[in-house]
Structures are given as C-alpha cells and as structure tokens.
Amino acid sequence: MRIGIDFDNTIVSYDALFHKVAREAGLVPESVAATKVAVRDYLREIGREDDWTEMQGTVYGGRMGEASAYPDVFTVMRAARRQGHELFIVSHKTRHPFRGKPYDLHQAARSWVESAMRDSEGALIPPEQVFFEVTKEEKLARAGALGCDCFIDDLPEILLSPHFPKDISPLLFDPDGIHADQTSLVRLASWRSIAAHIGVEIV
Template structure:
C-alpha cells in the first residue's frame, strides 16, 4: 500500500506561526484567535491583502521551521513504517513566493522536514526522495496518479474534488477544525489518529471491498 500526503496545512500546522508573524508586523491584535484562517480574514478585512500575500512567503520560506507538525503525524509515519506501508509526500508548491523576496520555498520545505525529524528515516521511513514538490496543481494530480497512491490525504476539499483527480486513491479530507461538510467522494477525518485508524485499522480494505 502507498499513502500519499499533502504538505502545507496537512503535515505542517501554520496557525501559531502566522499569528506570531501578524502580531510582529502590527497587523492583528494579540487577542485574535491564533489560527491561520482568523489571521487571513482579519488582514483581508482591514484591506491589507498584499501584506497577507507577502507574509505567506515568509511563513512558507525562512520562518517555516517555526511552524509545527500537526499532532500525531509523526506517530502515523512510525506506525506505517512498522506495518510496512509506504508513504510519499506530494505537494503543489511554487518555487518562489508570489510577492516579496524570492525565497526558495522548496528548500524551506525540506528544511522543515529536516528540523522536525521527518528525515530520521529509521524512525519515520521518510526520506527526501519520497517528497515530491510540484510546481502546478495539475503536476500534483499527475504525480499522485504516477505513483499509484492507494490513499491520499489532503486538507482541501476542492482539490480532492478535481475532475482529473486519479481514480485509484481513496480520498481522506484532513479537517482538524471540523469545518467542512461530509461528502460522498471522500472520508473526512479530524485528526492524524483518525487517519491512522483508517489506514492501518482495516478501513481501507473494507472500503475497497
């Protein structure tokens, strides 16, 4: 079995980082809830969209290691390794930000994975060769198909609903904020413990049957 994982907002939790960056720049009050969505909505509401776009370049670039892995994701990787289940990361990520300095966002992603111990292969089973950072959404879709993923985990329902999404993978919507509706074309999970249960608890086999 091969499980494909999205990267941003699926493996990496940016909530506290973006709140910190926005407070540092005086764009939000400290009292604002420390979620990426709340920060984005507040900055847009005060008409500072360019600052939000530039902040994403910083958050996904030189400050990315200040973000955090979602609770349970490394435990999921360890459990997959122990069970002989292969895992690959497949992400749509531009090489440089849309606005601001030309940070290397691909190098930053690898820095995050290194800093947070994801490349301790004996522990997680993950290595840089298993990380696919694609420049376009279509390239991400094509990579999922080319790898032959049996399951794919992503935080965006619109991506999982793409007409050209490969037919083979079972789709898991990672929804830790419990903010999306259930749909017939994916299974919604709100934690990495739930992903682990689905993948390693036999649910994939029952679904396939």
C-alpha cells in the same frame, strides 16, 4: 499500502506561526485568534491583502523552520514505516512567493522535512519519496504515477478535481471541522483517526 500525503496544512500546521509573525509585525491585535484563517480574514477585512500575501512568503519561506506538525503525525508515520507501508509527500506550491523576498519555497519545505521528520532510525519519509510540484495538475499526476492507494489532503478541491486519479481513495483531513458540507468525501479530523481508517496500528 502506498500512502500519498499533502504537505501544507495536512502535515504542517501554520496557525501559531501566522499569528506570531502577524503579531511581531504589528498587523493584528492580540484578540485575533491564533489561526491562519483568523489572521487572513482580519487582514482582508482591514484591506491589508498585500500584507497577507507577503506574510505567506515569510511563513512558508524564511520562517518555515518554526512551523510545527499536527499532533500525532510523526507517531502515525513511524507506525506506518514499521508496518511496511510506503509514504509519499506530494505537494504543490509556487517556487517563489508572489510578494516580498524571493525565498525558495520548495527548498524551505524540503529543509523542514529533512530536519523535523526524522528520528533515531532516520528519515520518516526518504527524500526520494518527497515531491514538491508547481501546479495542482502536476501534483495529481504525480500521485497517480506513484500508484498511491489513498491520498490525504486538507483541500476538497484537490480530492474532488476531475484530474484526481480514479484508483486512489481520497481522504479529507479536516482538523477544524470546516468541511462538514463535503458529504461525498471521507472526512477525518485527526491523524489518529486517519491511522484507524487506513489500518495503521499505533502501539
């Protein structure tokens, strides 16, 4: 099977890092929950939208190396590799942040993949199977051109896009259970449940 996987908030969880960076900058009180959404909502509420925008450049750029993966992502990838499945990362993000230092966000993400996503047998996903596109349309076209059988993403708007290739099974990764209203999509809360759904056996 050819398995397409989104990157941000599907493989990588930024919750702890957003909270850490916001606390270091003195932008949020300790009481704000350690999640990306809680930090964003707090900053919007107090009218610090620009700080939120700049913080995204910091987290996805300069501090990317400190981001962590969702539980069991690597276990599932190792099992999939062993069972002969082909894995692809297909993501979209701007090349540079909208505000702040002009980090190369594609390079920062690629460096994370190269350093975090490897074990004694080598890369969990070979570099030539990792794609960072600039637009949503390019991302979906890439997933289609790769002939993915399924595609895992945290955003319903990607999976329900009119550009989403018809022959790919969309799978919604919803670790925080915020998309219960998306009844037309297969919704999976953990990487273990993704593995079970697509038939990757974890030993």
